[in-house]
Amino acid sequence: MSLAFIDLAAQQARLRPALDRAIAGVLDQGRYIMGPQVAELEKQLAAFCGAKHCISCANGTDALQLALMALGIKAGDAVFVPSFTFAATAEVVPFLNATPVFVDCLPDTFNMDPESLKRAIVHARSLGLNPACVIPVDLFGLAADYDALIAIARENGLKVIGDSAQGFGADYKGKITGSICDITTTSFFPAKPLGCYGDGGALFTDDDQIKALIDSFRVHGKGSHKYQNERVGMNSRLDTLQAAILIEKLAIYAEEIEARQVVAARYTAGLSNRIETPYIPDGLKSVWAQYTLKAASEADRETIRARAKDAGVPTEVYYPLPLHRQNAYKAFPSDPKGLTVSEDLSQRVFSLPMHPYLGQEAQDQVLAAIIG
Numbered sequence: 001m002s003l004a005f006i007d008l009a010a011q012q013a014r015l016r017p018a019l020d021r022a023i024a025g026v027l028d029q030g031r032y033i034m035g036p037q038v039a040e041l042e043k044q045l046a047a048f049c050g051a052k053h054c055i056s057c058a059n060g061t062d063a064l065q066l067a068l069m070a071l072g073i074k075a076g077d078a079v080f081v082p083s084f085t086f087a088a089t090a091e092v093v094p095f096l097n098a099t100p101v102f103v104d105c106l107p108d109t110f111n112m113d114p115e116s117l118k119r120a121i122v123h124a125r126s127l128g129l130n131p132a133c134v135i136p137v138d139l140f141g142l143a144a145d146y147d148a149l150i151a152i153a154r155e156n157g158l159k160v161i162g163d164s165a166q167g168f169g170a171d172y173k174g175k176i177t178g179s180i181c182d183i184t185t186t187s188f189f190p191a192k193p194l195g196c197y198g199d200g201g202a203l204f205t206d207d208d209q210i211k212a213l214i215d216s217f218r219v220h221g222k223g224s225h226k227y228q229n230e231r232v233g234m235n236s237r238l239d240t241l242q243a244a245i246l247i248e249k250l251a252i253y254a255e256e257i258e259a260r261q262v263v264a265a266r267y268t269a270g271l272s273n274r275i276e277t278p279y280i281p282d283g284l285k286s287v288w289a290q291y292t293l294k295a296a297s298e299a300d301r302e303t304i305r306a307r308a309k310d311a312g313v314p315t316e317v318y319y320p321l322p323l324h325r326q327n328a329y330k331a332f333p334s335d336p337k338g339l340t341v342s343e344d345l346s347q348r349v350f351s352l353p354m355h356p357y358l359g360q361e362a363q364d365q366v367l368a369a370i371i372g
C-alpha cells in the first residue's frame, strides 16, 4: 500500500461534522470578508501562543511583507535571511527595494547560525548597507536559536521577524513561537502544521503601534475608515470561511502536536543507529512540519529514496538548492565565509511522511523502507 506524505483526509474525517457546521454558519451569516470568525480566530491564536496581538492576512508570504512594511524597511536596508529555507522568506525583501543578505545554518538544527549572522552584518556594513532586520526561520517546525540571534540583533540595532510558517506552536524554552520576536509570521497553507483549506496567514506582536500599522497595511493602508487612505497598503485579508475552518482546527492543534511527537520519537528510535536523525536541543519542542534525515551523501540519499519509493513510501527533499544559488537570488550578498552548511545539507537531507494521524503500521512501513 502506498502512503500519503501528508494525509489531510484523516484529519478532515475526524473534523468533518464540525467543519460542515462552521462552513454552513458562514454561508447562513453571509459575511465573507472580515466576518466575526476572523476576529475570534485572531483572539484564539494570540491566546494559544501568548502574544498580545494577532493580525490575520491572506498568506504567509504576505505576512512577511506586511511585517517588513510595518518596520519601515526600505531601499538601502539589509535584511538577513537564511539560505536554506523556502523562497518566500527572501522574496519579500527585494519587493520593498531592500537587500536580502544570506546567512548560513547550523548543521544539526538546520536553523540560522548566529556566527554566520555576525559575519553577514559586518559584510553588509562594508557594502554600505544599513543592517535593519533579521528573519530567522523555524525550519521544519523547530524554533531557531532565538537567545543567541536576538542578542546579536539587539547589539546591532536589528529588528527580529520570526518566520514561523512551519513552526507555529513550537516550544522554545517555555515560550511558544509567536511570542518571542518583535513580529512573528505564520502560514495556514494546507500542508503546514496548522493549515486551512486554501491560503491564509497571520502575524503576531506585542507592540500596539506595529499592530495598528499591520492592521492598516492589510486593508489598503486604511485610516479610521475604509475610504480614508493613510499609507500605501495592500489587500491581504483572511477569508471568513478560512477563519471558521481554522477555529475548528486550532481546537485540536495542541493534541495534534503531541501526536506528532509520538511519530517522531518512534522514527528516531527505529532509525538513529542507521542514519542521522533530527536533533532537538534541550528545552525545545518541534511541531514537526517535517521529519528530516541526513544521508551520508547525495548518492546514498538517492539510493534510500528510490528504495522507499518502491516500497510505497513517498519522501521529499526540502530544499534541493539553497536560495543563494538560485538564479533569482544569486546576485545578492551573503556571509563572506560561504554557505557551506546550506550547500551540504541541500545534497543530503530528505523528509519522511509526517502527520498526526500516521498509525503504527504505516510508521513500520516507513521504517522498513528506510532501513532496507
Ligand SMILES: *Cc1c(COP(=O)(O)O)cnc(C)c1O
Residues within 6 Å of the ligand: 059, 060, 061, 062, 085, 086, 088, 089, 137, 163, 165, 166, 186, 187, 188, 189, 199, 200, 201
Ligand atoms: C510556506 C512558507 C512561507 C510562505 O507561506 P505561504 O502561505 O505559502 O505564502 C514562508 N516561509 C516559510 C519558511 C514557509 O515554509
